[in-house]
Amino acid sequence: MIILTPTPDARQDLIVVGTCVRKPPVIVRAYLASLASQMVPPGCRVEYHFIADQADPDTVALLHAFVTEYGGLVEEEAAGGAKDFDDTGPVTHSWTNTAMARVGQMKNRIIQRARDANAVAVWFVDADLICDDHTLRSLWFADKPIAHAVFWTRWQNIPTCPIVPQVWLLHPYQLQGRGYCDEAAFRRQLLTRQLTRVWGGGACCLIRRVALDAGVDYSYIPGASQEGMMAGEDRHFCIKAEAAHMEMYADPWPHIYHIYHPEQVAEIDGQVERLQHLRDQQDHPSWLNLSLKMLEPVQTGPTSFSHIPGTNVRVRVGVGDILPDLEAQCLAHLDGVAFTAVVHYPMSYVVAAIRGQRRLMEVTVVDYKGPAPMPVVEHDLPNGIDLTTYTGRQLESLYG
Amino acid sequence: MKCVAAILARNEADRFLTECLQSLAPHCDEILLLDDGSTDATREVASAHGAQVRSREGPPMWGQEAPARAELWAWGAEVAKDGWLLIADADQALVAPHDDWQMMLSSWTANCWGFPLYDCWDAPDQHRSDGHWVGHLTKRAWLFRPRDCPNPEWGTRGVHTGHCPANMPIVGAHAPSSVWWRHYGWMRKADRDEKLARYLCCKDLLAPNELAHLLSVNDE
Numbered sequence: 001m002i003i004l005t006p007t008p009d010a011r012q013d014l015i016v017v018g019t020c021v022r023k024p025p026v027i028v029r030a031y032l033a034s035l036a037s038q039m040v041p042p043g044c045r046v047e048y049h050f051i052a053d054q055a056d057p058d059t060v061a062l063l064h065a066f067v068t069e070y071g072g073l074v075e076e077e078a079a080g081g082a083k084d085f086d087d088t089g090p091v092t093h094s095w096t097n098t099a100m101a102r103v104g105q106m107k108n109r110i111i112q113r114a115r116d117a118n119a120v121a122v123w124f125v126d127a128d129l130i131c132d133d134h135t136l137r138s139l140w141f142a143d144k145p146i147a148h149a150v151f152w153t154r155w156q157n158i159p160t161c162p163i164v165p166q167v168w169l170l171h172p173y174q175l176q177g178r179g180y181c182d183e184a185a186f187r188r189q190l191l192t193r194q195l196t197r198v199w200g201g202g203a204c205c206l207i208r209r210v211a212l213d214a215g216v217d218y219s220y221i222p223g224a225s226q227e228g229m230m231a232g233e234d235r236h237f238c239i240k241a242e243a244a245h246m247e248m249y250a251d252p253w254p255h256i257y258h259i260y261h262p263e264q265v266a267e268i269d270g271q272v273e274r275l276q277h278l279r280d281q282q283d284h285p286s287w288l289n290l291s292l293k294m295l296e297p298v299q300t301g302p303t304s305f306s307h308i309p310g311t312n313v314r315v316r317v318g319v320g321d322i323l324p325d326l327e328a329q330c331l332a333h334l335d336g337v338a339f340t341a342v343v344h345y346p347m348s349y350v351v352a353a354i355r356g357q358r359r360l361m362e363v364t365v366v367d368y369k370g371p372a373p374m375p376v377v378e379h380d381l382p383n384g385i386d387l388t389t390y391t392g393r394q395l396e397s398l399y400g
Numbered sequence: 401m402k403c404v405a406a407i408l409a410r411n412e413a414d415r416f417l418t419e420c421l422q423s424l425a426p427h428c429d430e431i432l433l434l435d436d437g438s439t440d441a442t443r444e445v446a447s448a449h450g451a452q453v454r455s456r457e458g459p460p461m462w463g464q465e466a467p468a469r470a471e472l473w474a475w476g477a478e479v480a481k482d483g484w485l486l487i488a489d490a491d492q493a494l495v496a497p498h499d500d501w502q503m504m505l506s507s508w509t510a511n512c513w514g515f516p517l518y519d520c521w522d523a524p525d526q527h528r529s530d531g532h533w534v535g536h537l538t539k540r541a542w543l544f545r546p547r548d549c550p551n552p553e554w555g556t557r558g559v560h561t562g563h564c565p566a567n568m569p570i571v572g573a574h575a576p577s578s579v580w581w582r583h584y585g586w587m588r589k590a591d592r593d594e595k596l597a598r599y600l601c602c603k604d605l606l607a608p609n610e611l612a613h614l615l616s617v618n619d620e
Contacts, residue, residue: 001530001619001620002521002528002530002619002620003528003529003530004521004522004526004527004528004529005526005527005528005529005536006525006526006527007518007520007524007525007526007527007582008495008518008577008580009495009525010525010526293574295504295573295574295575295576296507296509296510296573297509297510297571297572297573303569305571305572307574338576338577338578339499339500340499340500340503340504340576342503342506357508357509358508358509359509360503360504360506360507360573362576362577
C-alpha cells in the first residue's frame with residue numbers, strides 16, 4: 001500500500017491533546033485557557049479530545065465551545081449512578097477503584113482515536129492543571145517515548161505532608177532508589193529542571209507514537225496489585241511502559257500549577273497572571289532549555305569517526321554549564337527557531353577527542369526562563385527553608 | 401568557501417531542470433552541466449540559467465554510468481579546487497536556508513555532507529514513505545570536498561554507481577534538518593512509467609532490494 005506523507009515544508013503532524021474532565025467550570029476555564037496558549041511544536045498541529053465524565057453542564061458547555069473554536073471532539077460519558085469519587089474533601093481526594101478503572105478506559109479511547117487519526121503523539125493533561133505556554137513544546141523537544149511534565153503538590157492539606165513531584169522512581173510512589181542515594185538527590189535533580197529518567201508518573205504526559213505502537217495503554221494489568229498506592233490507571237500504564245522498554249522521563253522545565261485543594265481555586269487568577277508573565281518579565285534569562293545536535297563527527301580512532309546523538313539540555317546562564325560562545329549564540333537566538341552554531345572547544349574541554357577543535361551544531365532554544373521557582377514549591381521558600389528537599393520523616397521532626 | 405554544483409543530464413529540458421537550476425543558483429558559485437547526448441533543449445536551458453555546459457563523447461551513460469560519473473567528478477573537482485562539489489541530478493531541487501548552507505561550507509572537519517531526499521509523489525508537497533521508499537530517512541552524501549580524493553577510483557556498476565569515487569575517504573557530517581532535496585523523478589505518472597521501463601531493461605544490474613524498490617512503483 002502506498003503511504004504518502006507531506007514534505008518537511010508542508011508537514012503538519014497531529015498531536016492529540018485530551019483527558020477526562022469532571023472539574024467545576026471555574027477550574028476548567030483556566031485549564032482550557034492554558035491549553036489555548038500552548039506554543040505548538042514546529043511542523044505540528046493540535047486537536048483536542050475531551051471526555052466529560054459526570055461533569056457539570058457548564059463545564060460541558062465550556063468544552064464544546066473550546067473544541068468549536070480550536071478543533072476536536074467532546075464525548076459525554078453517561079452518568080454512572082452513584083458518585084464514586086470525591087475531589088472536594090478538606091484534606092485530600094478520595095477515589096474508588098471503579099472510578100480509576102473507568103478513567104483508564106476513557107483514556108484508552110483517546111489513545112485509540114489518536115492512533116486511528118495517525119497522530120504522532122498524545123498529550124494527556126489533567127483538567128486541574130494550569131500549564132505555562134511552553135509545556136507542550138518542552139515535552140516535545142525532550143524527544144523521549146514518554147515524557148511527564150513535573151508539577152509539585154501537597155497531597156494532604158496538612159503542614160507535615162511534604163510537597164512532592166508527580167513522578168517517581170519505584171512503585172508505589174517511591175522517590176529514592178534507581179541509583180539515587182536519597183530522596184533529596186532526586187528532588188534536587190528535578191528542582192534544577194534536568195530531564196530525568198523516571199519509572200512512574202502521570203497527569204501531564206506526552207506519549208509518542210512509538211510507545212502507543214508498543215501497546216502501552218491505561219488498562220489494568222491482570223494480577224497486578226490495585227491496592228493502596230498501586231491503585232490508579234497511571235501506575236499500570238507505567239508498568240506496561242517499562243515492560244515494553246519505553247523509557248519515561250520527567251520534564252521539570254514547565255511551570256504548572258496544580259489546583260488540588262478547594263482553597264487553591266482562589267489562587268487561580270494570580271497563578272495565571274504569574275505564568276503568563278514568566279517570560280515577559282525578564283531581560284536576561286536565567287535558564288535555557290536547549291536542543292543540541294552536533295552536525296560533524298568526532299574522531300574516535302586513527303581513521304574512524306562517530307556521530308554524537310542529539311540531546312536536550314537545561315542550563316543556567318552565566319555559570320559555565322555550557323561553553324560561553326555557545327551560550328552567547330543561544331542568547332542571540334531566543335526566537336525558538338533552529339539555527340546552526342559554531343562551537344570552539346577549548347584545550348581544557350572535558351572530552352579529549354574534541355579539545356582544541358571546532359564543530360558545527362544545530363541548536364534550538366526551546367524556551368528560556370527567569371529565576372522563578374516552580375508553583376507550589378515557591379510557597380515554602382519564604383520560610384527560609386526549602387522544604388521540598390526534606391523527607392516525610394524530616395518534616396515530622398521539624399513540626400513535631 | 402567556493403561551492404560548485406555538477407549535474408549529469410540527458411533530455412531534461414521539459415522536465416525539472418529549471419527547478420533544479422533555480423534552486424542551486426542561490427547556493428552555488430558555479431553550476432556545471434555535463435550533457436549526455438540530449439536531443440532536446442537541455443543545453444540551452446542550462447546555459448540560459450548561467451550554467452557552464454559541456455557535452456560528453458562516447459556511448460550514453462545508461463547501463464554504463466561509471467565513466468560518466470568519473471568525467472563529471474573530474475570536471476567538478478577541477479573547478480571547485482579547494483572548495484566544495486555538490487553532485488545533483490537534474491530532477492532534484494535543493495531546499496536549504498542560505499545561512500545554514502554557508503555554515504556547512506565553513507566546516508573544518510567534514511569532507512562530505514549528507515542530507516535526505518524526499519521522493520515526491522503526485523504533488524511536490526508530498527512524498528512516498530512506505531516500504532522501500534526511505535530516502536527521507538537517511539542522510540546520503542551529496543556535497544563533497546574533492547581535494548581529499550586526489551586519485552579517484554570508481555566502481556564498475558552500470559547503474560547507481562555512486563556520486564563520489566569509491567575511494568573517497570569520507571568524513572561525513574549530517575546537514576541541519578532544514579537542508580533536503582525535493583526529488584521530482586517519480587512525481588508524475590508518465591515519468592514513473594518511463595523510468596520503470598528504462599530500469600527494467602537493465603534489471604540484471606540491480607541488487608534485490610533495488611529491484612523490489614523499483615517494482616513497488618506500481619503499488620496501489
